[in-house]
Amino acid sequence: MMIKSTNVSYSKDYIPFTRAELLDKVRLQMSQERFEHVLGVEKVAVELAQQYGASIEAASIAALIHDYAKERDLQEMHDLIISANLDLDLLQYGSEIWHGPVGAILAKKELRVKDEEILNAIRHHTVGSSNMSLLEQVIYVADYIEPGRDFPGVDEARKLAKSDLAKAVSFETARTLQYLILKQRKIYPKAIETYNTWVAKN
Known part of the structure; x- marks a missing residue:
């Protein structure tokens, strides 16, 4: 599924690259299928940022980088968890969990992202967080509902995201845990x- 390109101009306040330069760097780190997913997440993240008042530029950057470590070598990720003193x-x-925190380290190290x-x-x-900022909620939900996703409940999640972002976070979290338990x-x-x-x- 081809995702239409999102047109967001970067101020370089968050990252020292244009969007086109960042796309080139991200594309090198993943398969074409994963890259299409990333573009889909960016599309939805920008839409949600516009709707709920998050930074559109930050949403675009975070979405493009969110899976930066997803296809990294497992040993490299394992070693980085230890050397960076992450939660052992x-x-x-597995890498389904690792690639988020490892990706944040690589984003800072290789892409010079400084915005916390x-x-x-x-x-x-x-896996979300007990205290997610608006931007974190946007990326968490966008990753779940991007156009390439097709699984039971995703349409309901998309409807919730358009009306109440926090309810979409809740729905996604509950469904994910139900799946893991099942x-x-x-x-x-x-x-x-x-x-x-x-x-x-309560």
């Missing part, structure tokens, strides 16, 4: 923290 509990999980909110959006896009998969503790904040009722 990560090592009990963008880094957090990359860091938390897989598949009897290990659940990273921070995903449970996200659930307790965004889904669980």
Whole structure:
């Protein structure tokens, strides 16, 4: 599925590259299929940022970089978790969890991203966080509902995202944990923290 290019001008306040330069760097790190996904996430993230008042430029940058580490060598990711003093509990999980926090490190190191909110959006896009900023919510939801996604519940998630971003976060979090439980998969503790904040009722 080809995603129409998003036209966002970069001020270089967040990153020392134009959007075209960033696209070239991101494209080198992933398959064409993954790159199409990234473009889809950017499209939705920009739309959500416009609707809810987040920075459109920051949303574009975070969306384009969010899967920067997704297809990195597993040993490289493993070693980086250790050398960067990340939560060593990560090592009990796979690259599906690793690529968020590792991606944030690489975004800072290789792409010179200094904005902590963008880094957090990359860091938390897989399992969320108990305290997500507006930008983090935008990327978390955009990754779930981008046009290439096709699974039970995604249309409902898309409708919620258009009316209430926090409800979309809640819906996505609940559905993800339900899926993991159904598949009897290990659940990273921070995903449970996200659930307790965004889904669980007092």
